[in-house]
Amino acid sequence: MTSRVARAGLARRTAAVLVASFLGSPAPARAQNLLNSDEKPPSSSSTAAPSGQGKNQLTLVPAAGGSTDIGVAIGYFAALTRNQKGFVPYVWNIESAGLVSFGIKNGSVLLPYIDVYGKLTVPRLLGGPLELEIRPSFTDEQALYYYGLGDASSASPPLGQSTTYFQYARTHPSLLADIRFKLIDHLGAITGLRYTGSWLDVPAGSRLAQDIQSGSPEVRGLIGPTSPSLVALFLYGLQVDTRDSEVTPHSGTFDEAEIKWSPGGNETVPFRYGEASLNLRGYLPLSTRLTLAGRMVGDVLFGHPPLAELPRFEDTYFGGDVRGVPAQRYYGKVKIIGNVEARMNVLDFHALSKPMSIGFEAFFDGGRVWADTSPHPELDGSGIGLKYGVGGGVRLTSGTAFVLRADLAWSPDATPIGAYVTAGEMF
Numbered sequence: 001m002t003s004r005v006a007r008a009g010l011a012r013r014t015a016a017v018l019v020a021s022f023l024g025s026p027a028p029a030r031a032q033n034l035l036n037s038d039e040k041p042p043s044s045s046s047t048a049a050p051s052g053q054g055k056n057q058l059t060l061v062p063a064a065g066g067s068t069d070i071g072v073a074i075g076y077f078a079a080l081t082r083n084q085k086g087f088v089p090y091v092w093n094i095e096s097a098g099l100v101s102f103g104i105k106n107g108s109v110l111l112p113y114i115d116v117y118g119k120l121t122v123p124r125l126l127g128g129p130l131e132l133e134i135r136p137s138f139t140d141e142q143a144l145y146y147y148g149l150g151d152a153s154s155a156s157p158p159l160g161q162s163t164t165y166f167q168y169a170r171t172h173p174s175l176l177a178d179i180r181f182k183l184i185d186h187l188g189a190i191t192g193l194r195y196t197g198s199w200l201d202v203p204a205g206s207r208l209a210q211d212i213q214s215g216s217p218e219v220r221g222l223i224g225p226t227s228p229s230l231v232a233l234f235l236y237g238l239q240v241d242t243r244d245s246e247v248t249p250h251s252g253t254f255d256e257a258e259i260k261w262s263p264g265g266n267e268t269v270p271f272r273y274g275e276a277s278l279n280l281r282g283y284l285p286l287s288t289r290l291t292l293a294g295r296m297v298g299d300v301l302f303g304h305p306p307l308a309e310l311p312r313f314e315d316t317y318f319g320g321d322v323r324g325v326p327a328q329r330y331y332g333k334v335k336i337i338g339n340v341e342a343r344m345n346v347l348d349f350h351a352l353s354k355p356m357s358i359g360f361e362a363f364f365d366g367g368r369v370w371a372d373t374s375p376h377p378e379l380d381g382s383g384i385g386l387k388y389g390v391g392g393g394v395r396l397t398s399g400t401a402f403v404l405r406a407d408l409a410w411s412p413d414a415t416p417i418g419a420y421v422t423a424g425e426m427f
Contacts, residue, residue: 035188035241054084054091063099073113075099093121114140129182133192135175142169142201145328146208149222149310150371150379151387153330155413168208169201170308178235186242190258194233198308200226218376222333223307230269231306233262248397248425249283250291264304273303277313281427289345295427297321297337302373305333313337321426322365324389324411324418332369332380339365339427343395352398359395364388365409387413395425 063075079095098116102109117137125132145166147153157165178192202209211219212226237258243249256279264272277299284292299313310331311317317327321337345359366388371379393407403425409418 035182035186035239054082057081057083063097072103073099073101087124089123091122093119095119095121110142111140112142114138125179131180133176133178133180135177136173137176138173140169140171144168144170145326146206146211146307146331147329148207148211148379149219149331150376150381151330151332151369151385152379152381155326155329164203165205166207168203168206171199171201172308173197180239186240188239188241190235190237190239192235194231194235194260196231196233197228198231198306199228200307202226216378218372218379221304222310222372224304225270226307229271229306231262231264231271232269233260235260243283247403249293250285251283253283254281255279262303262305271304271306273301273305273309275305275309276300276302279314291343293339293341293343293427295337295339297335297367299335299337300373301333307331318367318369319413322367322387322389322411323363323391323407323420323426324365324409324414325367325387326413326415326418329413330369330387332371333373334370335367337365337367339363341426354399356399357395357397359397360392361395361407362392363407363409364390387411389414389418391418393420 057080059077059079059081061077063077064073075098077095077097079093081093082091084091096116096118099113100111100115101113103112104110115137117135119133119135122132124130145163146168147155147166155166157163174194174196176192176194178190180188180190182188202212208223212223215223235258237256240253240255242252243254244251256277258275258277258279260275260277262269262271262273264270277297279295279297281295282293284294286292297313301309310333311319311328313321313335318335318337319325319327319329321339341361341363343359343361345357347358349356349358366386368385368387369380370376389409389411391407391409393405395406396404398404403423405420405422405425407418407420407426409420410416411418
């Protein structure tokens with residue numbers, strides 16, 4: 001399963017470095033791919049392994065990061081893994097990570113970003129082809145940005161205002177529970193539940209406050225309620241996976257179609273809306289060391305979604321998927337995203353008792369946002385409106401389960417350039 005945790009990044013142009021794999025205490029390996037016939041589950045006899053063969057492995061390593069918006073960030077990554085003969089890759093895994101950023105303003109220490117989560121993964125629930133994931137989390141973002149709705153929104157503040165004119169804050173604890181299961185070879189289904197609380201802090205006089213108070217009826221309707229609220233979101237999806245690797249694929253495809261539904265409709269859970277998304281990924285080996293990777297994403301929100309979902313796709317922001325574009329730069333109910341990457345592996349070596357490799361890539365990302373499912377040229381403009389970023393990066397692969405990615409991207413929206421350092425391939 002593609003890690004949604006790995007994709008959830010810091011608020012805006014964040015550099016986050018996980019050093020787990022390079023300190024002699026590697027993070028737990030990813031679960032086997034349940035959908036591919038060449039990766040068989042443990043036999044029934046292996047589930048009855050003799051007692052005494054089980055072993056717990058503890059991982060505890062630091063993390064560091066930061067951005068121009070949130071300041072310097074420090075944190076941790078921890079995992080407790082139950083290993084046992086006959087269970088691949090493990091019986092269960094409990095992991096947790098946290099990151100806190102620090103900034104100084106007018107002589108006071110600020111904490112603009114706090115994020116902590118725990119996750120339980122059971123790759124072979126009840127001994128069968130069922131993968132269970134449970135993930136509670138808490139996030140406090142004090143430096144979010146709202147520039148207006150639609151593809152034609154402007155990032156230029158009014159005369160006499162700074163970029164803080166666009167800022168607001170959000171606190172959102174969440175609980176996620178997913179089960180993925182195999183239907184036939186290469187085809188699986190996923191069902192789950194997300195339960196999220198949301199508290200917004202909208203400064204008086206900010207761009208968001210002005211749109212709430214005096215925006216057009218269309219804008220006020222799209223923003224919706226901003227009082228404290230809860231969302232119960234049900235997930236149903238299908239996945240097709242023919243990749244040769246979940247971590248560094250060189251051939252095959254990984255495609256997902258998902259429907260999410262929030263029944264809502266009362267004061268406590270006000271948002272009645274749905275989301276339909278299609279995520280297509282393909283990998284073509286051009287040589288033993290060169291891979292052409294591509295992705296196309298379509299995402300549509302319908303009904304009355306909360307404001308926080310308008311700049312997002314899955315657990316990341318539109319700007320995170322179009323590198324070079326600031327994370328919360330564009331808000332809308334309809335999003336299309338495309339990515340092309342040429343990935344080249346240039347050097348293989350051994351270090352810290354494990355195989356490692358270094359590679360480079362060049363990429364082009366593009367996308368567009370529409371404020372609503374109905375036309376609003378006053379918000380979206382009338383042209384193509386493509387938002388794009390171009391750049392390159394470096395990859396360091398450690399073992400079979402960890403990739404460290406560092407990218408630089410230029411975009412007309414970048415100020416002046418976007419930098420990304422994180423764990424895992426983008427797709």
